[in-house]
Amino acid sequence: MLKKCGGYLILLVLVSGFSWAWAQGQGARSFLVMGAVSGQGQGAVDARNRAEQAALRQAVERFILESLPETGMQSSLGALAPLLKEDPAAYVRDFRILATVQEGPGYRVVARVSLDLERLTQRMKDLGLGLSRMPGILFMVSEQGLGDAEPKRWWEPNAGISGTGGRCMEGLVAVLEPAGFSMVLPDGRSLLGGERTVAGVLDMREAQRMGALFGAPVVLVGRARVAPGGNVMGERLQSFRAEISLIALNTEKGDVLAEVEDALVVVNEHAAAGERDALYQLGSKAGSRMAQELRSAWLRRAARDAAVSEIRMDIRGDQYLSRFVHFRKVLGEIEGVVSIERREISAQGMDIRVRYQGRTSDLASALLSQSYERFGIRISDVEEGRMQVTLISSP
Template sequence: MRVSVIHPGRALFLAMAIVFLASVPSSAEGPPGAQPGPDNAITVVATRKIQGGNIALAKQEAVEAALSAAVDQAALTLLSSEAIARAFQSYSAAVAGKAEKYIDSYKILGEASSGGTYRVMLQAVVSTGQLKAGLSGFRPTAPPDDSAPTAADTEPATGGAEPAIADVDQAAAGSVQAVDRPRLLLLLSEQNLNDVSPRFWWGENPGTLAAHAEAAIARKAEAAGFVVIEHGTGTPDVPVKAAIIFQPELNNRDAADIGRLLGADVAIVGKAIAYAIGDTGAGGDPAYNATITMKAVLVQNGQEITSGFETAVRQGRNDTEGGREALTAAGIQAAGHLIPSIGAAWENAVRPSESITLTVSGTGNLGNFVRFRQTLRDLDGVMDLQVREMNADAAIIAVRFEGNSQDLKERLLANTFELFAIEVLSLSNKRLDIALVPK
């Protein structure tokens, strides 16, 4: 179970200190006569030391720090500060070093060099849609207390519990357009404390009790817009029936065979087990642990596209309640990993793309670079882009593109820019080097 041991109140101050570092939010409206920005425009001031007399580098670092702070401020409008503080490490992993991905545009309102430091004030327009997508896998943990979680924790929150971003925006990262989302079949065996052996719906004696981990994953998948196939509790009549009927764990081939019969695109295969762990020292009801191992398999060819392992600890008044709560919690955590991964893999399967490394020189003029990056993001065939590296006058961008590097070059050159031109420096397989040349 991934829980924070820092008290939310103290963690909040620590989180904000780390996130913003030397960057200070500003309520300034910019120079006199400046027009009000869009609703998602955030004004930030950031400072960096000038080292070795390199003012250009200090300016670049200050801009990057300000953009990072703008993204953090935008995230605080999507999630409460308490939720971010409780899982600050997970949040940081989702956004640290990735500010460029979430900034649509920015403009420098003021800059100054004084006392060995460089300060910039800028206004950044944050793409809240992109940010929601980037935070789709971030799942804040519940605050520690002495009360046992209830089944209500697995339903959409109406207050108190912080929803995951994936619940806020169903078009999250890893998802694809609704028409393209794959049909899912869940093949999960489950063993609660009162079960003498794993229960699984494709066996001869599957029983009628609900599988708690499977139900939790199904709810989250449906909330994200996926279709989950109702499999019932009957044994599937497939050619491999004799081989699988007594097997709680299926191999990829057998899972794909069942999936094809029932009209699925992706089969989620795995097992979930709950057991008592006794007194945790926290007092209250006994504690129970559940683990779930799972993988997702493309039904078309039996290819494994993602896998994972999750564990969760919950308290309960008895074995039945404690096991149920732990299994449900593990299922929710598993869904947070599976759903984005399946969506991304399926999108790539139905819309094949190439990963192209784009090296851009001439980025010292940040305004030109931002305009170029926005054009690149909106370019037909570009499915995703991430700035991998930036220095004073160059950037390396990973572009997921429906085509090859030659196609990307031609589409870029078809655009004209008022302040700069694109010069192609070199072209090779899965690599394109260009320069932004001021006019």
């Protein structure tokens, strides 16, 4: 749960749950899939084996499809053929059958499949399948262990934690890097500007500033903590509950790309080992979810940006300066207009640049359908990427 208090973002986690180590190994990512086959006159054992094989193949196919840009999917189909014919088990680290249903001579199985991302992505590269380029991430995730009174933050002086973070961040990186995201490492520059201090819990503006400072397209802000789980067995075995809340922030525009809250419980005889395991597994588990959500958000953003064009608009007319304030307001409210920038101003007119999702003719038509206060517009010299708009007196 996220709350704001005093201008700062406070991260509170109220979720708890369980996890299994088999599903969150380093460099792995798990999928919940279903495989189904018909018996076709063959034995039940064979049908079940083929259903399991179908589930493994579906997990591999899901990762491949999520990794490739939609715009190049048609050209990738031919290159995919050799990989899709291979045994999917070659790219599976582990799997767990969760349910089976026999349907006449056939079988249907539900499985949790953990893939070997390093091996699978390398095979895709060998086949010439370019993975969608994902942004670099500056990790600003605090970590609070069993003996810590407060979270440790690498961006604070004498924090006792390096810029590469702790165990939770190791788990995050182990999943996000194979998924195509790179880690932006602090280069030793001071995070302080003049008398400014960096808040222990970052607000969005401060996180955005630090992302710009280190050239990171995305800043991952969050807090991870581990505490006694309250369950014990015998004299030594005890549980540890770890919780995390993450926000992926777009450095350029300051908007939130993805949010993840997660938790798990591990069991260990030793507190130090339980803490380490809980934080690492938590980072891997949350990182798997964040990789999927952040990839989807980034690709949607890239698709929108690819459709945006810059249009030069020459503003003319008597009293155009006094009328321009209202004209700009109307222009900015048109759907598809991303930004408006003034370039040159003279007594004869003004040159502005409009970033717009669509064609120049579409924007011209949208302008004609608007209502203006005490003046009208005349549009001329319309060509792709340019038009002239004259602000004229109403009849």
